[in-house]
Amino acid sequence: MTRKQKRLSMIVAAGMVLALAVGLILWALNDQIVFFNSPSDITEQKVKVGQRIRLGGLVEDDSIVRGEGTTIVFSVTDNANSIKVSYTGILPDLFREGQGVVTEGSLQADGVFLADTVLAKHDENYMPREVADTLKEKGYWQGDKTK
Numbered sequence: 001m002t003r004k005q006k007r008l009s010m011i012v013a014a015g016m017v018l019a020l021a022v023g024l025i026l027w028a029l030n031d032q033i034v035f036f037n038s039p040s041d042i043t044e045q046k047v048k049v050g051q052r053i054r055l056g057g058l059v060e061d062d063s064i065v066r067g068e069g070t071t072i073v074f075s076v077t078d079n080a081n082s083i084k085v086s087y088t089g090i091l092p093d094l095f096r097e098g099q100g101v102v103t104e105g106s107l108q109a110d111g112v113f114l115a116d117t118v119l120a121k122h123d124e125n126y127m128p129r130e131v132a133d134t135l136k137e138k139g140y141w142q143g144d145k146t147k
Contacts, residue, residue: 035054035056035102035130036053036054036055036056036102036130036131037053037054037055037056038055038056038057038078038081038130038131038134039055039057039076039077039078039080039081039082039083040078040080040081040134040138042055042081042083042107043081043083047107048107049106049107049108049109050106050107050108051106051107052104052105052106053104053105053106053107054102054103054104055076055083055085055102055103055104055105055113055115056076056100056101056102056103056130056131056134057076057077057078057082057100057101057131057134058076058077058078058079058098058099058100058101058131058135059074059075059076059077059095059096059097059098059099059101060074060075060076060077060082060097061097061098062097063075063082063084063097064097069088070088070089070090071086071087071088072086072087072088072091073085073086073087073112074087076101076103076113078131078134078135078138079135079138080138083107083111083112083113084111084112084113085103085105085112085113085114085115086112086113086114086115087103087105087115087116087118089116089118091118091120092118092119092120093120094120095118095120096120099120100120100131101118101119101120102118102119102131103115103117103118103119104116104117104119105117
């Protein structure tokens with residue numbers, strides 16, 4: 001084998017090892033590469049108690065209940081299912097009923113989603129693409145029809 005052939009075979013072998021490593025990483029992260037789950041997704045998938053996920057949808061009308069201190073309980077809906085969310089902390093200024101929201105946290109044994117982060121839309125025209133797509137699939141989209 002010539003020197004050029006040895007070098008080429010080493011490059012090919014290194015490329016195959018790199019491709020295998022990338023494939024294994026993507027396979028391991030398969031369920032974690034989701035931006036968020038809708039309430040229907042969580043209901044259908046039977047998410048494990050304590051598993052860290054993102055929950056996205058709309059803040060359900062007349063569902064916000066303020067507790068002691070900075071604790072707040074509200075429901076997130078995709079107009080098919082809804083999940084009660086409990087959050088302790090300061091909410092974003094744009095958080096309100098009927099608006100898009102993404103929360104991060106875990107589902108508790110009693111079915112309440114315990115959030116440690118709440119993200120609200122940043123202006124009147126913005127809604128996360130995944131929330132809009134979910135609402136379009138369910139037939140509840142009321143935004144711009146061209147998006």
